[in-house]
Amino acid sequence: MKTKVAILILSVFAFATILSACGSKTESAAATGNVTEVTVTGTNFAWDAKEIKVKKGDTVKLTLVNKQGMHGIEIPDFKVNLDKAGTKEFVADKAGTFEFKCSVMCGTGHGEMIGKLIVE
Ligand SMILES: [Cu+2]
Numbered sequence: 358m359k360t361k362v363a364i365l366i367l368s369v370f371a372f373a374t375i376l377s378a379c380g381s382k383t384e385s386a387a388a389t390g391n392v393t394e395v396t397v398t399g400t401n402f403a404w405d406a407k408e409i410k411v412k413k414g415d416t417v418k419l420t421l422v423n424k425q426g427m428h429g430i431e432i433p434d435f436k437v438n439l440d441k442a443g444t445k446e447f448v449a450d451k452a453g454t455f456e457f458k459c460s461v462m463c464g465t466g467h468g469e470m471i472g473k474l475i476v477e
Pocket residue numbers: 428429459460461462463464466467468470
């Protein structure tokens with residue numbers, strides 16, 4: 358029984374080592390530790406910010422404020438989805454231009470609530 362447990366623990370370590378080795382080969386940037394706070398305010402039917410610019414590797418502390426109506430904010434490329442006002446942190450670990458959009462069916466202008474997250 359003890360041997361089985363020891364083997365299991367060893368396997369977990371080996372698996373973790375393989376995973377971390379793979380991780381170092383990807384082009385994703387490690388988190389720099391810099392925190393960028395971004396607040397996006399939603400009204401019917403627009404964002405106050407059409408573009409959000411952050412630096413690659415930054416931890417983005419994204420806050421959604423609903424000034425009018427009920428909106429959510431979603432950035433699919435970073436698996437971020439705030440379905441109501443609140444704050445969510447994520448690491449902008451890849452450069453490029455990504456879409457953010459309203460994630461709550463808020464009314465006729467829902468489809469126009471689109472913006473760009475630019476990671477440079
Ligand atoms: Cu909406």
